[in-house]
Amino acid sequence: xxxxxxxxxxxxxxxxxxxxxxxxxxxxxxxxxxxxxxxxxxxxxxxxxxxxxxxxxxxxxxxxxxxxxxxxxxxxxxxxxxxxxxxxxxxxxxxxxxxxxxxxxxxxxxxxxxxxxxxxxxxxxxxxxxxxxxxxxxxxxxxxxxxxxxxxxxxxxxxxxxxxxxxxxxxxxxxxxxxxxxxxxxxxxxxxxxxxxxxxxxxxxxxxxxxxxxxxxxxxxxxxxxxxxxxxxxxxxxxxxxxxxxxxxxxxxxxxxxxxxxxxxxxxxxxxxxxxxxxxxxxxxxxxxxxxxxxxxxxxxxxxxxxxxxxxxxxxxxxxxxxxxxxxxxxxxxxxxxxxxxxxxxxxxxxxxxxxxxxxxxxxxxxxxxxxxxxxxxxxxxxxxxxxxxxxxxxxxxxxxxxxxxxxxxxxxxxxxxxxxxxxxxxxxxxxxxxxxxxxxxxxxxxxxxxxxxxxxxxxxxxxxxxxxxxxxxxxxxxxxxxxxxxxxxxxxxxxxxxxxxxxxxxxxxxxxxxxxxxxxxxxxxxxxxxxxxxxxxxxxxxxxxxxxxxxxxxx
Amino acid sequence: xxxxxxxxxxxxxxxxxxxxxxxxxxxxxxxxxxxxxxxxxxxxxxxxxxxxxxxxxxxxxxxxxxxxxxxxxxxxxxxxxxxxxxxxxxxxxxxxxxxxxxxxxxx
Ligand code: HEM
Ligand code: SF4
Numbered sequence: 289x290x291x292x293x294x295x296x297x298x299x300x301x302x303x304x305x306x307x308x309x310x311x312x313x314x315x316x317x318x319x320x321x322x323x324x325x326x327x328x329x330x331x332x333x334x335x336x337x338x339x340x341x342x343x344x345x346x347x348x349x350x351x352x353x354x355x356x357x358x359x360x361x362x363x364x365x366x367x368x369x370x371x372x373x374x375x376x377x378x379x380x381x382x383x384x385x386x387x388x389x390x391x392x393x394x395x396x397x398x399x400x401x402x403x404x405x406x407x408x409x410x411x412x413x414x415x416x417x418x419x420x421x422x423x424x425x426x427x428x429x430x431x432x433x434x435x436x437x438x439x440x441x442x443x444x445x446x447x448x449x450x451x452x453x454x455x456x457x458x459x460x461x462x463x464x465x466x467x468x469x470x471x472x473x474x475x476x477x478x479x480x481x482x483x484x485x486x487x488x489x490x491x492x493x494x495x496x497x498x499x500x501x502x503x504x505x506x507x508x509x510x511x512x513x514x515x516x517x518x519x520x521x522x523x524x525x526x527x528x529x530x531x532x533x534x535x536x537x538x539x540x541x542x543x544x545x546x547x548x549x550x551x552x553x554x555x556x557x558x559x560x561x562x563x564x565x566x567x568x569x570x571x572x573x574x575x576x577x578x579x580x581x582x583x584x585x586x587x588x589x590x591x592x593x594x595x596x597x598x599x600x601x602x603x604x605x606x607x608x609x610x611x612x613x614x615x616x617x618x619x620x621x622x623x624x625x626x627x628x629x630x631x632x633x634x635x636x637x638x639x640x641x642x643x644x645x646x647x648x649x650x651x652x653x654x655x656x657x658x659x660x661x662x663x664x665x666x667x668x669x670x671x672x673x674x675x676x677x678x679x680x681x682x683x684x685x686x687x688x689x690x691x692x693x694x695x696x697x698x699x700x701x702x703x704x705x706x707x708x709x710x711x712x713x714x715x716x717x718x719x720x721x722x723x724x725x726x727x728x729x730x731x732x733x734x735x736x737x738x739x740x741x742x743x744x745x746x747x748x749x750x751x752x753x754x755x756x757x758x759x760x761x762x763x764x765x766x767x768x769x770x771x772x773x774x775x776x777x778x779x780x781x782x783x784x785x786x787x788x789x790x791x792x793x794x795x796x797x798x799x800x801x802x803x804x805x806x807x808x809x810x811x812x813x814x815x816x817x818x819x820x821x822x823x824x825x826x827x828x829x830x831x832x833x834x835x836x837x838x839x840x841x842x843x844x
Numbered sequence: 845x846x847x848x849x850x851x852x853x854x855x856x857x858x859x860x861x862x863x864x865x866x867x868x869x870x871x872x873x874x875x876x877x878x879x880x881x882x883x884x885x886x887x888x889x890x891x892x893x894x895x896x897x898x899x900x901x902x903x904x905x906x907x908x909x910x911x912x913x914x915x916x917x918x919x920x921x922x923x924x925x926x927x928x929x930x931x932x933x934x935x936x937x938x939x940x941x942x943x944x945x946x947x948x949x950x951x
Contacts, residue, residue: 314853314897315853315854317896317897320897321853321894321897321900335851335856335900335901336856337858337920337923337924338856338857338858338924338927338928338935339851339855339856339857339858340855340856368934383934385854385855385856386853386854386855386856387854387855635930635931706919706920706923707923707928707929707930707931708928710901712920714919715923715929715930717928717929717930718929718930721930764918764919767917767918767919768919769919
């Protein structure tokens with residue numbers, strides 16, 4: 289794992305001291321809220337409905353056991369015993385006092401973590417494929433490049449006051465698990481014919497009130513040009529991005545209004561002035577950062593096949609969990625495990641301090657102390673010997689984290705919604721819980737197959753509803769909650785924005801509506817191998833509309 | 845009908861301005877403005893409390909009286925007054941009522 293060097297340590301520590309002073313001055317009334325607000329946001333401190341909220345970055349979703357224990361400690365000491373893992377590979381604490389923030393940040397700094405640039409119009413936490421470094425299908429681990437971007441973008445003077453927030457995601461595999469096409473910049477690490485590394489560069493993706501799929505402006509950018517080319521994009525955006533209207537300020541609007549070709553031309557022109565200059569990454573530096581991400585020494589554990597086979601015969605639920613939550617690893621004796629934070633009827637993404645501690649212990653005992661946070665609000669143990677899978681499973685059962693629902697309909701992404709969020713129009717969590725309970729039967733879920741259901745409590749789309757196979761958006765209508773349904777969205781390499789299916793549903797109708805949609809899919813699919821999304825793409829909205837609204841059309 | 849609400853600066857706790865001119869951690873003690881004049885007065889007091897750095901996110905919100913109890917019209921404000929609906933063990937709804945002395949951020 290990446291280790292802070294002396295510079296990183298002193299930088300983060302200086303930042304904690306600086307913020308401590310700012311908080312002290314604010315509490316003493318020496319600075320006003322208008323002066324303080326931008327300062328607290330730069331340190332990840334928001335104000336929600338019930339309290340302040342602290343958003344802590346988990347760079348490219350990678351955590352050590354030690355760091356996870358610190359997250360548990362913070363939940364226990366300064367919060368109400370839990371935290372919320374988010375779609376942006378962050379963790380949010382919902383109840384900390386402002387006066388405790390400096391202490392929390394100091395605790396985080398002691399394990400090489402911080403909350404810098406988790407808010408504000410700067411380059412945010414760079415996210416990555418949660419299976420990075422373990423996935424059998426990747427050309428290389430994309431995280432070293434995410435780390436390079438993190439170092440370069442941290443308090444970058446030129447890019448700290450952009451027109452709007454800026455999100456970068458990286459993946460190292462064709463199969464896009466980092467949703468790169470819904471980011472301001474998406475980078476797809478690949479190899480050319482000569483075996484050299486480089487990136488396909490996507491720009492202008494985003495969700496929020498104007499969801500747009502990113503456009504590819506370069507098919508292969510040699511790795512050494514990563515920073516010069518990214519700088520060129522940032523400069524074009526910084527100069528021309530709209531500062532007059534917050535809703536049009538993201539790069540997606542600039543790319544859309546400028547036109548992809550013209551935008552790409554401007555980037556190339558800017559890049560011509562930067563290329564091969566000081567921002568060129570020396571080969572030795574890339575390889576040095578890469579060394580930090582070297583996988584642990586994975587000793588041969590060939591007994592895994594036999595022990596998995598036996599354990600599967602012994603326990604049906606273990607077998608189901610294997611099928612659903614365990615994926616192939618680069619090393620044949622190992623696997624990557626998804627720890628579902630989506631227990632039936634539970635809050636998506638929430639984990640208690642005790643659960644966090646237990647995950648840290650399990651990772652230490654069986655996973656080289658490595659943990660990942662996925663953008664789907666689950667945790668991952670990236671390197672587990674197949675021979676240890678049953679032991680890991682048993683330990684996860686003890687803490688309620690062994691739900692075998694990865695990629696199934698109850699593996700729901702949900703934002704905090706109106707239960708916490710000051711911007712919300714409607715609740716998300718309660719809808720997620722209802723749907724989860726309705727589809728509790730694993731047999732039924734497995735029959736339905738892969739189905740990504742995503743819920744946001746307002747159009748900001750933190751819950752990724754635009755790219756849910758089924759998306760649910762909460763709106764407020766005449767003071768009541770109303771849920772709009774979109775179908776056919778996808779956040780992978782074949783990204784698409786979901787289409788609104790029709791009028792919305794009240795809180796006590798929405799689960800029935802989702803069930804009708806699922807039943808319609810089951811009735812129309814060619815065979816069980818045709819997934820929901822594929823069936824929707826073939827069928828279009830008509831049969832779903834019919835199922836949801838036909839009776840009222842007749843009545844009218 | 846409107847009441848004055850905000851979040852306390854030090855810990856973000858949701859508070860309401862009471863008829864005793866103090867900020868309270870529960871909504872029950874809020875002073876209800878029944879006419880424009882009373883609303884303007886509350887608004888002014890809110891601005892003053894904000895300027896004094898006692899509270900942030902000051903807002904006048906619409907309420908109704910149900911059986912003598914104050915009930916905000918918007919669900920958002922009802923959730924603020926109670927706590928997360930999915931965690932009834934947390935927030936104000938989980939506390940014993942009433943025993944709330946207010947804190948001296950008022951006049
Ligand atoms: C107090 C809590 C939060 C606030 C105030 C907030 C605010 C916002 C706003 C204003 C936007 C729209 C940005 C735009 O369209 O320009 C947004 C987008 C987004 N947020 Fe949040 N958010 C919160 C919590 C979360 C959480 C919990 C997650 C993860 C579960 C999250 C992830 C995202 C994502 C993925 C997007 C859309 C991607 C994009 O930027 O286009 N946010 N958020
Ligand atoms: S989508 Fe809206 S309600 Fe949900 S967390 Fe984001 S801003 Fe809040």
